[in-house]
Amino acid sequence: MALSADESGRLGELLASRSEQVTQRWTEIIAGQLRGRLSQAELVRQVQELHRALVDALSKGAVDLNAEDATELRAVLADFSRGQARQGFSATETATGVFALKEALLTALDNDQSVATLRDYVAFSALVDQMGLFTFETFVRTRESLIADQAEQLLELSTPVVKLWESVVAVPLVGTLDSARAQVVMERLLQTLVDTGSPYAIIDITGVPAVDTQVAQHILKTVVAARLMGADCIISGIRPQIAQTIVALGIEFGDIATKASLADALRHVLRLTGVETSRRQPRREA
């Protein structure tokens, strides 16, 4: 539903002429529900900015929130809603902040009870609804991107690739491996092989509670990809349940080296690279 050019003009004038009254009431309503979680000064600034953008848009003849003239208004609304989302306000609180404008406007109408005014009010109310929905959508999108960012940060944190020895890197995997994480880990492992020039990699899955077909496939593909690049992978720390799953799923590990523990795997690699390992007190031979 769009405003007619007349309506938008009248509303723009009304909002401009009663500026103080409207913003004050608007601020009061929002302040009431936020209960001091936002400073008064900040709130006043936000409301005044919204008010100004709205008056601007209406004076340019904006009849719809999607109109060209409302670009600035949309930007301000989006800003407002992103700010609310980041500061942890709920979606309802954010949208109500915009809807409060209706009540604020009502105070500006005084006791004007003509039918024309009522009609204007309904039309204006539709615009505010549109603004509210727009705010809501921006809010949701902001939250989604926040979640995506956090998920990515979590991935970064949970996938260290460490250099164990000259020519040997290891990825100690901890926690549930889903397909996305498996992929990130594996890409990072392969890149580390290149960066460090290490021809051996140990993938330790001691800390992985379960492995499904997809994850096992990811690990297998990584081992094959590493071979194509000229590096060898050893998988260590396969727990009994996982070994059973692997066999039950019919996944072929082929000639991929597997070792019980990270220590065994490291010893295996060191032997391959020609490093001698010995105990400090060699057992006496009979």
Next chain:
Amino acid sequence: MERVPILKIGDILLVSIQVDMSDQTAVALQEDLAERIVATGCHGVIIDITALDIVDSFVGRMLSTIASISRVLDAETVVVGMRPAVAITLVELGLSLNGIRTALNVERGMELIAIDRADDRDEPDDDPVPEPTASP
């Protein structure tokens, strides 16, 4: 058509692919390399694909063919410098590059060839060493 230069370093031919290869360039390289192996009597070929941002089935086949040809001419081929994204893509594509030896970088590739030549000298000529391969 661009041609890929072939450098001779000691007993090794080094091919560093720096261009976005068309199929013709790939075929030409195959021919040039065979000639150079015979002309120089080199026993090792290193193909550096660090600069290649993709390896498709055509280039994959070229690499396999080069490895086979050079083996017939008594030279060992090592492909070095494959990028992780390229390796992951090759696995997904289903290309296993059978019969090709690989190393992370030129240095490691040279080591591989040196070890091979040393092994060769230790063993009598009539006992061919089975080829280790790049895939299972």
Next chain:
Amino acid sequence: MTSGVDLGRPQAQTVGSDEDVVRVRQLVRTVAVAVRLSLVDQTKVVTAASELARNTLVYGGGGTVEVAAVDNGRRPGIRIVFADTGPGIADLDLALTDGYTTGGGLGLGLSGARRLVDEFDIQTAPGQGTRITITKWSR
């Protein structure tokens, strides 16, 4: 199945020679970077395009490739259409089998390319040419 809308005009490249296949790869790479595909996904889609463009040249006798940035509302992606007016493919199932080839290749072109992308659509009939549409979405 394909979905999503085109963003901007698709860029076309005729495929009539070996060098054109290289140009297709470069065009696909540019668009793949523009829609922010990850490095691995860029590599996958460029490789798939290389395989299919070569098929267009070798089996289709040349044709055209169109590359477009698309958006399905949730994420951006790249869509590529390979069209030729060649002999078409009689037995599609067989052509999509790993290792099947009529051209002396490795037989991984079609089947391999399909594994590298998210959406793969092929329309072909004997004498009717072949039209393959592939899409890769950014993750």
